[in-house]
Amino acid sequence: MMKRHLPWLTALLLASSVHASPPDAALEAVAADPAPAAPTYAPVKQEELYRAGLQAVAEGRLEDAAVLLERFIEQEPRHAGAFLELAITYCELGNATEAERLFKTVEERFDPPPGITEVIASHRAAGCKVRTIRPASWLVSAGRGRDSNVNQGASDSNFTIGTGSNQTDLELSPEFLPKADSYSVLTGSYVRPLNSYGTLGIVQGYVRRNDHIHEQDTATMLMGVEHSMNIGRWRTRATAAFGAAELDKKLYQRQEQLQVRASPPMSMPPGWDFAFAGNISHVTYPTRTAYNATTLELSTLFTYRGKHDQVQITGSGLHDHGAEERPGGDRKGWFGSVQWYTLLGSGWYAEAGLTHQHWQSDNIYSPGLIEVARRQNTTSARAAVQWYFRPNVSLHLEGRVVRDRENISLFQYNSHALQLSMRWDNF
Structure with a gap:
């Protein structure tokens, strides 16, 4: 059974441009710009929106998660982790077109490390089929x-x-x-x-x-x-x-x-x-x-x-x-x-x-x-x-x-x- 993804891989992607070690699986990180720059942190209210999106993902409420992550990305367009989470969410909702668009965005804009490219490749290989219930x-x-x-x-x-x-x-x-x-x-x-x-x-x-x-x-x-x-x-x-x-x-x-x-x-x-x-x-x-x-x-x-x-x-x-x-x-x-x-x-x-x-x-x-x-x-x-x-x-x-x-x-x-x-x- 293919798992959704290893959460720390998202953190690895977020930290890759500053060469930080992967943080804990359940903990958040902040995306860096492809160009050399300091990490961009979202304001408190926006971070609450992101956490709510991740919580919806964890609870299997994929439709709610997609809405929350879309709203967050509108405010934080450089947050790599949110793009990846949203892409996988759309894939699990069966929206292959939107998922592929977001996967390409992650690849082209954030230059992900091998661990993240493997996650993306595994979802592409499995196909984006509707999955209403998460695995046990x-x-x-x-x-x-x-x-x-x-x-x-x-x-x-x-x-x-x-x-x-x-x-x-x-x-x-x-x-x-x-x-x-x-x-x-x-x-x-x-x-x-x-x-x-x-x-x-x-x-x-x-x-x-x-x-x-x-x-x-x-x-x-x-x-x-x-x-x-x-x-x-x-x-x-x-x-x-x-x-x-x-x-x-x-x-x-x-x-x-x-x-x-x-x-x-x-x-x-x-x-x-x-x-x-x-x-x-x-x-x-x-x-x-x-x-x-x-x-x-x-x-x-x-x-x-x-x-x-x-x-x-x-x-x-x-x-x-x-x-x-x-x-x-x-x-x-x-x-x-x-x-x-x-x-x-x-x-x-x-x-x-x-x-x-x-x-x-x-x-x-x-x-x-x-x-x-x-x-x-x-x-x-x-x-x-x-x-x-x-x-x-x-x-x-x-x-x-x-x-x-x-x-x-x-x-x-x-x-x-x-x-x-x-x-x-x-x-």
Whole structure:
């Protein structure tokens, strides 16, 4: 199956006249004039138009993409990447005449490097046939890892229950303390466009088997539908998903989720994007119904895309409404995260992330036994490096550290894990 094109080839074309190295696949660049000159950067509003065009391409809304890219080119006639994207878009819409005109424009005006000429040649050879639905995308990963605390065992073996004269000091049995183990993991995801109007079907799966502590073996499955569209000048995306989780080969949890994300029509500095998101999820525990809950989340998201880097900053307010018999009752909290992705060199990528989640229960956790309202602070840090040693095949090494700090020592835990995986994508 012929892919649309490798996104970094567009960036290579844009940077070719100044001999810059290819930037990251998802990041933008600016075309240079065929004659020696400084790169031409579009104003913020025009760059938003270009990003909207690329987003429409990614979502399979080819008609919308063509309109947006045409409007952008009217304002930025020297942007090589926009010409190439528009040419391929017309080709996939079946408009061979217009596609060929634009391919020739790219060849004659921008003097593209070999990688780009190969992309153009491949589309010419395949012919410009109407393709209303993009190909599906796959990702499969298999790996081995080591976790210092598979069971999230308490970091302190001593704890106290009761109050006053009824207070009792106890020591946890070994089964509730941290247990280390090695594990094997298999993950997969499948994303398929369902139509040419921005609707995607999503399936994801995850299986983890420990070498010795099999009561902590897990498996999860998620299925969802996502739809993207423009409402006026707002870019929106809605997702509905259903998931289930298994623990020790028994159904442990079911979850239903609805999310809406919207980007307002506002001016941002070059490379930046801003969005709001609302999320509602309901979790059911078939064997522990007292822990059933519905969570509401309102978020703001800032995204930056540079030549080689991408950064996403998220802040959320949370409200968790639990079943009447759940210890501690309802909870309120917040969540924050920073995620960073970068291109290290040819075929090498790195990423890092830091998250923190805070929960505060409304009521005393367990009257007469644990006479405090539970307060939880969980911090997670991760870093990873990925190497594509063959097309569509990569090695992924990831380290993760989790620190859970609570005012109830029974629930505090620490863990760190290291995992090496091999990934196959779009095979």
